[in-house]
Structures are given as structure tokens and as C-alpha cells.
Amino acid sequence: MTWSEMQPLLEQACTETLIMVGWSTLIAVVGGLPLGILLVLTDKGGLLQNTVVNKVIGQIVNIGRSLPFIILMVALMNFTRWVTGTTIGSEAAIVPLAIGGIPFFARLVETAVREVDHGLVEAVQAMGGNTWTIVRKVLVPEALPSLIASTTTTVIALIGYSAMAGTVGGGGLGDLAVRYGYQRFETGLMWITVAVLAVAISLIQFAGDFAARALHRRGARSGPAPRLRLLKSGEPATADVGKVA
Amino acid sequence: MITTSGLTKVYRTHRSRGREVTALDGVDLHVREGEVYGVIGQSGAGKSSLIRCVNLLERPTSGTVTVAGQDLTALAGRGPRAGRELRQARSRIGMVFQHFNLLSSRTVQDNVELPLEILGTSGKERSRKALELLDLVGLADKAKAYPAQLSGGQKQRVGIARALAGDPKVLLSDEATSALDPETTRSILQLLRDLNRQLGLTVLLITHEMDVVKSVCDSAALMEKGRIVESGTVADLLATPGSQLAAALFPVGGEASGDDRTVLDVTFHGESATQPVISQLSRTYNIDISILGAAIDTVGGLQVGRMRIELPGRYEDNVVPIGFLREQGLQIDVVDHDEPALAKEGAK
Known part of the structure; x- marks a missing residue:
């Protein structure tokens, strides 16, 4: 296979991956952020302590997190068809990716928000701030460096998931590597795909770390940026330790 | 408020x-x-x-x-x-x-x-x-x-x-x-x-x-x-005798040097802080006074001093000198006295 044959294939695959990961990250962040914050607020001793809500959300998040993505994808097929009208292609792949990403991100948000010093919450309460003020002015801004690190982790995990989605018709780089590299023995194309993924992931990690560090260091001369553990597998080691419902 | x-x-x-x-x-x-x-x-x-x-x-x-x-x-x-x-x-x-x-x-x-x-x-x-x-x-x-x-x-x-x-x-x-x-x-x-x-x-x-x-x-x-x-x-x-806070604000230490001794905590504040009462006491009653500990400071804007002194003889022998000190407007607490009620009574 020559480069001129490979180029359009690679371009299309990259675009598809970008679309899948971009949209699903956006939805995962928009959905996971409030869920993660709610998990902290409704927990015992939280500002909106509510055991029932906390347990329900915690259970949903746990189920979402514990299902292997490939099973989630298959299980959600009917829902995907209902939303997008099809189960094949990048647009269809966005649905399970986003739904897999929401609980993943929510747990990371929970960990990040839980680390905000309770004294800050108390200080704003003493000023007469309500819960919404505390969320907007304390919890989110103070956890922002960790939230950015969490987003980086989520993006990288979703790139991994998107490759799985590719194998069942989602398209993208994973699909390309399987179809050409595995099924047609086009080893060259497969290695190029691997290289593209490696470079993309490194760039995302670098950008995420840079942003988190820049925010974290505001004012401080030194100090490590918050970084989530085990970035390659996309599984944060400590995210689930906190609360199992 | x-x-x-x-x-x-x-x-x-x-x-x-x-x-x-x-x-x-x-x-x-x-x-x-x-x-x-x-x-x-x-x-x-x-x-x-x-x-x-x-x-x-x-x-x-x-x-x-x-x-x-x-x-x-x-x-x-x-x-x-x-x-x-x-x-x-x-x-x-x-x-x-x-x-x-x-x-x-x-x-x-x-x-x-x-x-x-x-x-x-x-x-x-x-x-x-x-x-x-x-x-x-x-x-x-x-x-x-x-x-x-x-x-x-x-x-x-x-x-x-x-x-x-x-x-x-x-x-x-x-x-x-x-x-x-x-x-x-x-x-x-x-x-x-x-x-x-x-x-x-x-x-x-x-x-x-x-x-x-x-x-x-x-x-x-x-x-x-x-x-x-x-x-x-x-x-x-x-000004409250036996006040824990006052004692903590003004810690003075010192143990009696023998059995036949009377140990007093003398607290000065206001005008009495400027009177040379100890030397007056010594001269008037012709007794030797040992100072075991003392502190002078400003508390809440007031000049306050506290001193732990030792008089020879038991409490019974020193009733008159203690009375003299109280007359000078000093607050006297008798340390380890077997009749604490008496000591508290004459505080003012």
C-alpha cells in the first residue's frame, strides 16, 4: 500500500475519531460534572445531604463504570437507534461513548471536588453564601486544575473506547487498524495508526498537564500539578475507592 | 451584642x-x-x-x-x-x-x-x-x-x-x-x-x-x-480570689521553704501597684519577707502585678500583717491554708 493510498483513509479515520471523541467528551463533561458534584453534596455530612439520591446516583455510576464498554455498546443498541436512527457509523458511536463517559467523568469529578478544603466551604457559608454560590464560587473554581486533569483522562479513555466502537462499525482509527492491519495484513498502515494514536494521546496529555499546572500554580512558585494516576489505561486507581454507594 | x-x-x-x-x-x-x-x-x-x-x-x-x-x-x-x-x-x-x-x-x-x-x-x-x-x-x-x-x-x-x-x-x-x-x-x-x-x-x-x-x-x-x-x-x-483565669494570666510559682511558713499570693492593681507595701510591711512588723516569685504586666490596659511571698511563722502568727496588706488595698490569697474560707472572706 502506498502513502497516496493510505492518506485519504487516515484522514477520514482521524476525522471520525475526532468527531466521536469530541462530542462524547463534551457530553460526558456536561453530564458528569453535575452528577459528580451531586455525589459530593448529597453524601453524608454534605450540603444537600440526601442518602436516597446519593445511593441512587452512586449505583447508576457504579453500574456504568463496571460494565465493559463493548457490552455497554451492544446493550445500548436500541437506545442508540432511537436517538440517531442507526447503529452504524461515527454518529451512532457517540451515544454509547457519551453514556460510558458520563459515569467515568462523574467519579473523577467526585474525587476532585471532595478534595476541596471544607474550610473554604465554611468560610463562604459564614459570609451568607447559599449552596449554589458555594458550588459556583468555591467547589468548581478550586477543583478546576483537578477537573482539567480529569477531562484529560476522560478524553484518553474515550479514544480507547472509540477504537472498540470502530470494530463494530463506528469508524475511526481503531476501525482502520483492525480492517487493514489485522484483516488485510497491511502492517505498515497499522503501525502508522498506532503512531498517530500515540502522538495524539501524548499531545492531549501534555496539553492537559500544562493547563492543569498553569492553573494550579497561580501564585505559587512551585508545587506539583494534580495528575490522575494510571493514565494509560484510563482507569484512575483511586477514583472508586471513596464511596461504593 | x-x-x-x-x-x-x-x-x-x-x-x-x-x-x-x-x-x-x-x-x-x-x-x-x-x-x-x-x-x-x-x-x-x-x-x-x-x-x-x-x-x-x-x-x-x-x-x-x-x-x-x-x-x-x-x-x-x-x-x-x-x-x-x-x-x-x-x-x-x-x-x-x-x-x-x-x-x-x-x-x-x-x-x-x-x-x-x-x-x-x-x-x-x-x-x-x-x-x-x-x-x-x-x-x-x-x-x-x-x-x-x-x-x-x-x-x-x-x-x-x-x-x-x-x-x-x-x-x-x-x-x-x-x-x-x-x-x-x-x-x-x-x-x-x-x-x-x-x-x-x-x-x-x-x-x-x-x-x-x-x-x-x-x-x-x-x-x-x-x-x-x-x-x-x-x-x-x-480581683477575684482563687480565679483560675487570673492565676493563669499571672502565673507565679514557688514552694514554701519549710513547715512554719505562710505563703501569700499578693495581687496589685490600680493605685496599690505603685505603693512600696512590702518594705512597709517589713519595717512596721519587723519581719523578714522572702519573695518566691513575681510578675508585672499590662493586662487589658491595666498595670497589674502578682507576687508570691513567704512570711515566717504559721498563718495564725501572721493574721495581723495579712490584715495590714489587705488594708493597703491589695488582694491576698493564702496558698495552701487549711482555712481557705477565711482567706476568701477578706478579699476586698
Whole structure:
């Protein structure tokens, strides 16, 4: 296979991956952020302590997190068809990716928000701030460096998931590597795909770390940026330790 | 200005059964307008619970809290969330914390503006007020810095500026100097004193350091096991025989050198502090007096001294000289005497 044959294939695959990961990250962040914050607020001793809500959300998040993505994808097929009208292609792949990403991100948000010093919450309460003020002015801004690190982790995990989605018709780089590299023995194309993924992931990690560090260091001369553990597998080691419902 | 009556706080360690911890046990506190009131006690005495109950960060189990004539416990409502009225009342009570509790994501100026944002003040007015307050606490040049760039003392100054943003009449200080070195502690206490005088601010502070009470407080209370065991103005406390607070404010040591000795604690304040009473006593009764320990200091703006002296002979032999000292307006406590009632009787 020559480069001129490979180029359009690679371009299309990259675009598809970008679309899948971009949209699903956006939805995962928009959905996971409030869920993660709610998990902290409704927990015992939280500002909106509510055991029932906390347990329900915690259970949903746990189920979402514990299902292997490939099973989630298959299980959600009917829902995907209902939303997008099809189960094949990048647009269809966005649905399970986003739904897999929401609980993943929510747990990371929970960990990040839980680390905000309770004294800050108390200080704003003493000023007469309500819960919404505390969320907007304390919890989110103070956890922002960790939230950015969490987003980086989520993006990288979703790139991994998107490759799985590719194998069942989602398209993208994973699909390309399987179809050409595995099924047609086009080893060259497969290695190029691997290289593209490696470079993309490194760039995302670098950008995420840079942003988190820049925010974290505001004012401080030194100090490590918050970084989530085990970035390659996309599984944060400590995210689930906190609360199992 | 601040009155609590029958304030009780019980923590349940386990949800239904299990141990109960009584942090506050019927605390009656009365802080007058414009004074600096210190509550002192060891860790676990309930000081923190007390100050948190004053602005209802902690809900008291029973009892009432009145601040500036407003019964806050009546505003509390049910559940852990604070209703609008309570939040408004809180915005008129400033609070400073041991660990400053500044938002690291905001500049110094933005930290001071935070309470004003909550009050809904306009942007221009916010920054004017914030800069004015930073000037008041001596940090006008640090407005654009982040908290991480400041020293502990500077952070606490920002904390104080922030607490004053809502024009409070009352300032609560939760161990505000406990994380600071002695030098910085003095400057922060001086600032609190100045604010108290300039703005007529009523300050309720809790501390475990006697020096804090000594240097800034008009009144003080001693807490033990959730109860206030002594309270009053510093001057009154010093004039109270057997007062633990007075003894702690003015520790004098020294043991009797033999059995046939009488040991006295002599407290001087006001005019008597300037009289040469000990040499008069010695000359008048022709007795030898040993000084076992002594301290002189300014407490609450009063010159106060305390001295532990030893007279030869038993208490019975020294009734006349002790009477002489009392006539001079001194407060005499007989140490380890078998008739303490007698000693207390003649205090004034």
C-alpha cells in the first residue's frame, strides 16, 4: 500500500475519531460534572445531604463504570437507534461513548471536588453564601486544575473506547487498524495508526498537564500539578475507592 | 451584642445508637457591644463549637443565640441548609479562621470581594470597597497577588479584610493567630485591637493562648468540658480570689521553704501597684519577707502585678500583717491554708 493510498483513509479515520471523541467528551463533561458534584453534596455530612439520591446516583455510576464498554455498546443498541436512527457509523458511536463517559467523568469529578478544603466551604457559608454560590464560587473554581486533569483522562479513555466502537462499525482509527492491519495484513498502515494514536494521546496529555499546572500554580512558585494516576489505561486507581454507594 | 443562653450542642457519633458527645453544656455568654471578648480553653473544651454556634455554622441542640438583638436560632428553620434570613444575618457577622480559608484560585482583591459578590454589590463598588479594606489592613500593594504568594500573617490580614467586607458589627475569630509565629501573632492582635477601637467592632475570639487574652481582651471566659467555669472583665477576674483565669494570666510559682511558713499570693492593681507595701510591711512588723516569685504586666490596659511571698511563722502568727496588706488595698490569697474560707472572706 502506498502513502497516496493510505492518506485519504487516515484522514477520514482521524476525522471520525475526532468527531466521536469530541462530542462524547463534551457530553460526558456536561453530564458528569453535575452528577459528580451531586455525589459530593448529597453524601453524608454534605450540603444537600440526601442518602436516597446519593445511593441512587452512586449505583447508576457504579453500574456504568463496571460494565465493559463493548457490552455497554451492544446493550445500548436500541437506545442508540432511537436517538440517531442507526447503529452504524461515527454518529451512532457517540451515544454509547457519551453514556460510558458520563459515569467515568462523574467519579473523577467526585474525587476532585471532595478534595476541596471544607474550610473554604465554611468560610463562604459564614459570609451568607447559599449552596449554589458555594458550588459556583468555591467547589468548581478550586477543583478546576483537578477537573482539567480529569477531562484529560476522560478524553484518553474515550479514544480507547472509540477504537472498540470502530470494530463494530463506528469508524475511526481503531476501525482502520483492525480492517487493514489485522484483516488485510497491511502492517505498515497499522503501525502508522498506532503512531498517530500515540502522538495524539501524548499531545492531549501534555496539553492537559500544562493547563492543569498553569492553573494550579497561580501564585505559587512551585508545587506539583494534580495528575490522575494510571493514565494509560484510563482507569484512575483511586477514583472508586471513596464511596461504593 | 452577643448573648447565648443555655446553649447546648450534642454530637452523635453514630447515626442512631452509639456514643453522644456533649460539646456545649448550657453555655451562657454575654458579650457587650464594643468589647473584645476572649474565650479560652484547652482543645476539646468546646470553644470551636461555641463560636460556630454563634453564626449557626453548627446548629445548637438547644438554647438560643442572639446577635445584635436578633435571635438567630429562631431564623434557623429546619434541616441543615440555611434559609435566606439566616444567610443575611450571617453576612453581617464577620469571621476569621485559623487556617485563613482563602480561595487559592482568586487574587487577594477577589477574595475580599467575595462577600460583596454574595451581597450583590456592583462591580465598581466592590473593587472600591476591597481596595479600601486592603489599605486598612496594610496590604494595599498585594491586591493582585494570589494567596500562595503571601506569608501567614499577610493571609490572615486578607482574611480580616474579607471578614470586614460586609460592614459587620461583630467579628468572630476562630483561633485566628494559632497558626502564626509570636511576632506575627502580636501584629494581628494589634490589628484586631485597632479595628475594635476605630470601627467600634465587637470581637469574640477563641484561643488556647493565654497571651492573646492578656494582650487584647477586655473580658474573658474560661471553658472546660463544654461549660464556662469563669467569666467577667479581665479587671474583675484579677480581683477575684482563687480565679483560675487570673492565676493563669499571672502565673507565679514557688514552694514554701519549710513547715512554719505562710505563703501569700499578693495581687496589685490600680493605685496599690505603685505603693512600696512590702518594705512597709517589713519595717512596721519587723519581719523578714522572702519573695518566691513575681510578675508585672499590662493586662487589658491595666498595670497589674502578682507576687508570691513567704512570711515566717504559721498563718495564725501572721493574721495581723495579712490584715495590714489587705488594708493597703491589695488582694491576698493564702496558698495552701487549711482555712481557705477565711482567706476568701477578706478579699476586698
